[in-house]
Structure formats: C-alpha cells, structure tokens
Amino acid sequence: MKTAVVVFPGTNCEHDVVHALESLGGEAELVWHRNTDLSGFDGVVLPGGFAHGDYLRTGAIARFSPVMAEVERMAEQGAPVLGICNGFQVLCESGLLPGALIANRDLAFICRFVAVEVADTETILTRSADRGQRVDIPLNSYEGNWVDPSGTGRVVLRYVDEPNGSQRSAAAVSNEDGNVVGVMPHPERAIDELVGSTGGTVLLKSFLESLVPA
Amino acid sequence: MKVTVEITRRHEIADPQGATITRALRDLGHEGIDEVRVDRVIHLDINGDDPVVVTEQVDQMCRQLLANPVLEDFTIEVDR
Numbered sequence: 001m002k003t004a005v006v007v008f009p010g011t012n013c014e015h016d017v018v019h020a021l022e023s024l025g026g027e028a029e030l031v032w033h034r035n036t037d038l039s040g041f042d043g044v045v046l047p048g049g050f051a052h053g054d055y056l057r058t059g060a061i062a063r064f065s066p067v068m069a070e071v072e073r074m075a076e077q078g079a080p081v082l083g084i085c086n087g088f089q090v091l092c093e094s095g096l097l098p099g100a101l102i103a104n105r106d107l108a109f110i111c112r113f114v115a116v117e118v119a120d121t122e123t124i125l126t127r128s129a130d131r132g133q134r135v136d137i138p139l140n141s142y143e144g145n146w147v148d149p150s151g152t153g154r155v156v157l158r159y160v161d162e163p164n165g166s167q168r169s170a171a172a173v174s175n176e177d178g179n180v181v182g183v184m185p186h187p188e189r190a191i192d193e194l195v196g197s198t199g200g201t202v203l204l205k206s207f208l209e210s211l212v213p214a
Numbered sequence: 215m216k217v218t219v220e221i222t223r224r225h226e227i228a229d230p231q232g233a234t235i236t237r238a239l240r241d242l243g244h245e246g247i248d249e250v251r252v253d254r255v256i257h258l259d260i261n262g263d264d265p266v267v268v269t270e271q272v273d274q275m276c277r278q279l280l281a282n283p284v285l286e287d288f289t290i291e292v293d294r
Binding site: 105107145 | 231
C-alpha cells in the first residue's frame with residue numbers, strides 16, 4: 001500500500017513525511033503537484049511548507065494545483081487524506097475540511113512542542129489511539145488559528161493548553177466521514193526520541209493502518 | 215478597464231493583525247481608537263469595455279480565488 005506525498009512549489013516537509021512513514025513500515029512516494037493521476041496510491045499526504053509562496057492566503061493557490069482534482073477524488077472515495085500544517089490550510093481552502101486558518105491570536109510564529117489530546121478516535125489520524133490520550137508534537141506555524149463559523153467541524157485533537165486562538169482548541173480537524181484530516185502540529189517530526197518525542201508515532205501509524213487497497 | 219476589489223474580513227471573525235496594530239497605536243499615545251481592521255485591496259486591469267461583463271467576470275474571480283467565502287466579503291468597483 002502506497003501513500004502519495006504531494007510536493008507543491010514551496011512545500012518543505014515532504015522528506016520528513018516520507019521518512020516518518022517509511023520508518024513506521026509504510027511505503028511513500030513524492031508526487032509533484034502537476035501530477036494528474038494518483039491511481040496507483042491508496043492514500044495521500046499534503047505536507048507542510050509554503051505552497052505557492054502562501055500568496056493571497058495560505059493554501060489559496062495550491063488548492064487549484066492540478067493534483068488537487070485527484071486528491072478530491074480520493075477523498076470522495078473514502079481514501080485517507082491527511083494535511084499537515086500548510087496541508088491543513090490547503091484542505092480548508094479546497095473545501096474538503098470546514099473552516100479556515102488565520103494568523104495566530106498574538107501574531108506570534110509558534111515553534112515548540114505542544115501537548116495535544118485525542119478527542120475523537122474514529123478518524124484516519126487517531127484510530128490506533130485512545131480517547132483522551134496525550135501526545136507531544138511540535139507546532140511550527142504562524143497561521144494555525146482555526147476558525148469555523150459553521151460550527152460543524154469535527155475536532156480530532158485538542159491542544160491541552162491552547163496556544164494560538166484556535167476555535168474549540170482544535171489542533172486537528174476532520175470531515176464528517178473521518179477520512180480527511182488536517183493537523184496543525186507536525187506528527188512526522190516526533191517519531192524518534194532523538195528529537196524529543198515519539199508522540200507522532202501513534203498518529204502516523206493510525207494513518208498507515210487506515211490504508212486499504214484502492 | 216481598471217477594477218478595484220476590496221476584500222474585507224467579516225466582522226465576527228477575529229483580526230489579529232488589526233488588534234496588534236490597535237495596541238501599537240495606543241502605545242504610541244494615540245487615543246480614542248475603538249478598532250483597527252486590516253483588509254485587502256486588489257487592483258486588476260482587464261481587457262473589456264462592458265462594465266457589466268467585466269464586473270461579472272471579476273465577481274467570478276472573487277468567488278473562485280480572490281476571497282475566502284468562509285471569512286471574507288468583497289466589493290467590486292469598475293473605473294468607467
């Protein structure tokens with residue numbers, strides 16, 4: 001089973017994601033944003049970075065990259081689709097996830113480990129975790145403040161100590177079916193004690209365990 | 215035709231930039247500031263001579279890309 005890791009111009013976390021998924025026993029391959037055929041893949045990750053320079057709004061241009069039609073198709077078919085940080089912003093802009101991400105409440109770029117708590121285990125990011133389980137993963141964003149005027153978003157992970165103004169303390173959000181998830185902190189940067197935490201392991205293992213042959 | 219699009223964040227959505235500028239202006243001694251909000255203006259130069267058609271075209275651009283309907287409203291002004 002293979003995961004496509006999408007690379008937009010300005011993406012910068014793609015190698016971390018591939019490394020993390022492979023370290024956990026998965027198979028992952030980088031896919032350029034102009035690719036229009038993801039038929040060989042069973043899941044997709046939109047990694048962090050600054051897709052298309054974050055011009056206009058974060059994720060606003062990326063959502064029209066050619067690959068996104070395939071990402072939308074996979075999302076509709078129930079395949080696991082995970083957006084991390086900037087990938088989360090792209091998924092909101094594309095309408096695959098509710099709400100939008102705006103600048104952090106205090107306009108601070110936040111770069112540190114945060115504790116998050118699992119609020120919902122029926123999603124591709126949390127199916128192997130326990131409800132209420134706490135993990136430490138690093139936050140690394142300026143526009144991580146999730147707003148959801150519709151109030152319909154499913155909160156998957158909650159910040160234990162909300163750092164950025166995010167509504168309902170959401171650190172990760174899911175669509176109704178639980179197969180499309182956006183997460184603001186970076187699970188792929190916390191899979192080894194060497195870098196301070198293995199908190200991301202249970203989350204990315206959940207993703208890998210959610211893959212079913214396309 | 216010169217077209218000006220003004221994109222404004224809906225009032226119920228927080229504007230952290232505006233809030234920070236409000237604090238800075240108050241720190242500088244400016245009094246009486248109730249609120250500051252930062253919005254976005256986009257200037258377009260569009261080939262066309264019918265303001266109705268051009269407005270429609272820009273309206274489509276706003277709905278598709280220039281504004282985020284979750285957060286923002288927009289107004290279009292065509293320089294006739």
